[in-house]
Amino acid sequence: MPFIDSKVTVPVTREKKEEIKTRLGQAITTLHKTEHYLMVGIESDYDLWLAGKKLEKGAYVSVSLYGSASPADYDAMTAKICGIMEEELGIPGSSVYVTYHPVSDWGWNGSNF
Secondary structure, rough: OEEEEEEEOOOOOHHHHHHHHHHHHHHHHHOOOOOHOOEEEEOOOOOOEEOOOOOOOEEEEEEEEOOOOOOHHOOOOOOHHHHHHHHHHHOOHEEEEEEEEEEEOOOOOOOOO
């Protein structure tokens, strides 16, 4: 039950959102999850500041995960997310923050896991 929520400073077309969603669906296996239950959100044209300066190209990516993963898996996932942001949107890894949120209680379809 992962959810990957991305806020990016650049405009993102519908086609580009589809490509990013597909690549995140492939990357989620790094955290031992499948795309089957993956939810993805992409908010473009989002204002972000880093070190007091407005970013022209930047991203904040929040990964919520039912359960948790190892630090090595999180590290590998961060590398994949930064790669996707750079390759798809031209956002350098130095302007991408990624946070992880392990969740012990997750509801879906009227009940909790």
